[in-house]
Amino acid sequence: MVSGIIRYWAAAKEAAGKAEEPVSGATLADVLESVRGARSGDDRLLRVLDRSSFVVDEYPVGGRAHADVELDEGYVIEVLPPFAGG
Template identity: 70%
Template sequence: MIRATIRYWAAAKEAAGTAEEPCTGPTLADALARVRATHADNDRLLRVLDRSSFIVDEEPVGTRPHDGVELAQGSVVEVLPPFAGG
């Protein structure tokens, strides 16, 4: 099983109530599905995740399908909610 770390920033951190937590899965889609299942009762975090951008091991995911973004042992997934301003 691939073990990674998910790091929450800004509104995601506030909604999750933590800066980071462990996650598992061979792809970003799998890891996010597990995070969503773990936090199924946290509607605020689920909404933030739906609007967020992701960086995996310092590389932006962009518009790539999440099931095509593979995680390696020890990967770091950054959750970046939309930021206001410009």
């Protein structure tokens, strides 16, 4: 299992109550499943994650399946919720 950081921006940061946290997982899907499991009672963050786009190590994930986005040790995942007017 590889480890890295997930960073929350805008509404995701507000919903998470923090700017970033350490995470581990071999794929983006693994990490998101772990975050969802750890925050299963936090509907607000879960809703934000469902609407967000993701950037991994400065590369947008786009429409790729999260299970297909493999992570390298020390990765950084950026959680970008929809922004008004953008």
